[in-house]
Amino acid sequence: MRGFRAAAGVAAALAAYAAHADGQELRPSGKLLLTGGVSDVEGAGGGGLATWATITGYETRDGIGANLHGTMVDLPDYRFTAFGGAVGFLDRIEISYARQAFDTGDTGAKLGIGKGFTFHQDVFGAKLRVAGDAVYGQDRWLPQVAVGAQFKKADRGALVKALGAKDDQGVDWYVAATKVLLDQSLVLDGTIRATKANQTGLLGFGGPKNDGYQAQFEGSAALLLTRRLAVGVEYRTKPDNLGLKEDDWMDVFAAYAVNKTLSVTAGYADLGEIATFGGQRGLYLSVQAGF
Amino acid sequence: MIRLLTISAAVCLAMAATPLLAAEKPVDPYVQSNANAGVTPFAGDEMLRAFHGPQGVSRIVDEMLARVTTDPRTKEIFAATDMERLRRVLKEQIVYILGGKVDYTGRDMKTAHRDQGVQQTDFNILVEHLQTAMDHEHVAFRAQNRLLAKLAPMERDVVVR
Numbered sequence A: 001m002r003g004f005r006a007a008a009g010v011a012a013a014l015a016a017y018a019a020h021a022d023g024q025e026l027r028p029s030g031k032l033l034l035t036g037g038v039s040d041v042e043g044a045g046g047g048g049l050a051t052w053a054t055i056t057g058y059e060t061r062d063g064i065g066a067n068l069h070g071t072m073v074d075l076p077d078y079r080f081t082a083f084g085g086a087v088g089f090l091d092r093i094e095i096s097y098a099r100q101a102f103d104t105g106d107t108g109a110k111l112g113i114g115k116g117f118t119f120h121q122d123v124f125g126a127k128l129r130v131a132g133d134a135v136y137g138q139d140r141w142l143p144q145v146a147v148g149a150q151f152k153k154a155d156r157g158a159l160v161k162a163l164g165a166k167d168d169q170g171v172d173w174y175v176a177a178t179k180v181l182l183d184q185s186l187v188l189d190g191t192i193r194a195t196k197a198n199q200t201g202l203l204g205f206g207g208p209k210n211d212g213y214q215a216q217f218e219g220s221a222a223l224l225l226t227r228r229l230a231v232g233v234e235y236r237t238k239p240d241n242l243g244l245k246e247d248d249w250m251d252v253f254a255a256y257a258v259n260k261t262l263s264v265t266a267g268y269a270d271l272g273e274i275a276t277f278g279g280q281r282g283l284y285l286s287v288q289a290g291f
Numbered sequence B: 001m002i003r004l005l006t007i008s009a010a011v012c013l014a015m016a017a018t019p020l021l022a023a024e025k026p027v028d029p030y031v032q033s034n035a036n037a038g039v040t041p042f043a044g045d046e047m048l049r050a051f052h053g054p055q056g057v058s059r060i061v062d063e064m065l066a067r068v069t070t071d072p073r074t075k076e077i078f079a080a081t082d083m084e085r086l087r088r089v090l091k092e093q094i095v096y097i098l099g100g101k102v103d104y105t106g107r108d109m110k111t112a113h114r115d116q117g118v119q120q121t122d123f124n125i126l127v128e129h130l131q132t133a134m135d136h137e138h139v140a141f142r143a144q145n146r147l148l149a150k151l152a153p154m155e156r157d158v159v160v161r
């Protein structure tokens, strides 16, 4: 519920901002290729696993941009998929939604919850750019900084509580800093997230080991190879509230902008141990269509 | 009468001596300075060589200007522009930034763009045309980005709305 209130606040800020920008011509599709990042697993503009300070879509401060995305991570014992969309307003505010599915496949039977048992989660996100400009601020150290909230709701309440989670919904709060170092053809991001989420929320929030907010880190480093192609690495730390030896996540990826409408991200993700099954490494594939 | 003749002779001489400038329209007076280029240039000649010298820059600027002045999204902005002058000072500015031994004789970015109504979208369109022109000149991507790193902060002076 708190998440919805945050979203309402952001909507009000947006209306105020739009009124302020009145009199300016609205223009579509102005940002440079890949500088807005792609869609991450939680639906926000970012890398694959990390949320960035960039506002999704190719709009500049003169327009509105939107995109849809689909992401899949094919793991040895599970399959993760996510679909969603995001809208960026005036390169200032981003509203996003993703529906994640974590399919246990044959592993479900081994876990005693049934073959093909699938956990779902809805993620509603709002992000506000508060300082700096990742691209134009090349003469300054200040990165682009954004603050955001993600309201998450898992659908298997009874089961995640049986696993020890205190709640099946929660809100993550984050501060993200992103900098494009054009001089080095690098994009760097570092994000601090206050969260109670277990496996980013798919296994609920809080647990027997810990039920408070903890600060976690997620970050990306990407090298721009051409106007269309970037390669990078990511890392994301996670709490272990359930005492199930929850691991940090990492990946290596290549993002390719076919054009301003379509980008494809392919990578290799290491999600560590998930629900007693270790070595969850596999192909990461994400497709994003922007408008 | 004699005085008038001398004056017109002098004017003719001056025009003959500066045939390039003759095609340019006069602009409001301003103080000439390399500081008007807006950034500190690269040291050494590595960057200018990556752009194939002043000739390479000249080809890039010509193509970029041809593109922005025909692109339906931006051409209106250049409708009243003295292209002779813009072409000359823009080449100077880029060569100067890349470390060339030239002086930039144009105006500062704020003054030059004050009345042009450039939006952030236009800025990015121009950068994309510049990237295409640099690609056609076969300038290495990393060298392209190093120049763009110098130009990007000019957004604050060029974009006025």
Ligand code: HEM
Pocket: B068, B074, B077, B078, B080, B081, B082, B085, B086, B089, B090, B093, B105, B106, B107, B108, B112, B113, B116, B118, B122, B123, B124, B126, B151, B152, B154, B155, B158
């Ligand atoms: C980093 C980007 C840019 C640089 C380095 C740059 C550079 C220059 C220079 C050197 C001049 C001439 C100054 C003088 O006459 O003394 C100029 C003028 C002009 N620029 Fe730019 N410019 C940039 C971006 C833009 C953009 C994005 C537009 C519009 C799409 C634009 C439109 C113009 C126009 C219309 C003039 C002519 C002004 C006049 O007629 O007085 N410029 N620019």
